Amino acid sequence: MSVDSHTTAGGSAPTANVEGATVRYKTVVALDGVHADFHPGTTALLGPNGAGKTTLLSLLSTARQPDQGAVSLLGAPVRGRANVRRVRERIGVLPQSFGYYPRYTVREFVEYAAWLRRVPSTERAGRVREALGLVELERYADRRMGALSGGMLRRAGIAQAVVNRPALVLLDEPTVGLDPAQRIGFRTLIRALGERSAVVMSTHLAEDVAQVCDHIHVLLEGRMRFTGSAAELCAEADGHDGTTLDGSAVEAGYLAVVGRNGVPV
């Protein structure tokens, strides 16, 4: 399904909706009239470097507002400080690189995120335990952040993103830098998150998309060029037999969309 128009999946109200969003950084148009809906389950944002994926995530996280167009999160337009503050309490974000105090323990790091997102103090310890359990870091709760491996650090990043039981989880390239075994563990985790929230993840890794994602958006040069399921993306490639749904089929479908839009990769 090729799009430059508003589409919905499943007919239910989307968790997040972007309507004709344009974002400019001085002379660069990072997003150009983007329409997109984000539903419960896992959505992949695919696109080459500079396509606008991080910028779109920054709209969904309320870190930025579009120069034109509108964003609605959890059923309400993102406008006004009070509304933004309320919405932020129900969003979880894992940026590509995130800051932390190396001397904080993992537990303190996640507790701090819970406090920032206004998890009530009486519930905080339980929520931190729950988030560390989800990413299987309970054993390392007292380890200092500065002493974690890359994979553990990513998992701690996810724990802080989900400690407030968010309705919308935004993950910017969550599996970058992980070894193959860690990536497989992550896919299981991301699928589990998608069962309770709308998860949006930007990625370059076709295999992750094939294994994990229910919905796919392809952004090219700031424009939304495809919206559909992994099977629909695979079907964009000539000769796709309609049965194989793996990383190479996703990659072939993605390259077909890129080729059709004349974008260099």
Ligand SMILES: Nc1ncnc2c1ncn2[C@@H]1O[C@H](COP(=O)(O)OP(=O)(O)OP(=O)(O)O)[C@@H](O)[C@H]1O
């Ligand atoms: N703060 C900024 N100032 C100026 N230009 C920016 C800024 N942030 C992003 N851009 C530009 O906006 C465009 C979209 O960038 P963005 O980071 O959203 O893309 P991306 O798809 O996330 O890329 P990547 O896969 O490399 O992370 C690019 O041309 C980028 O150079």
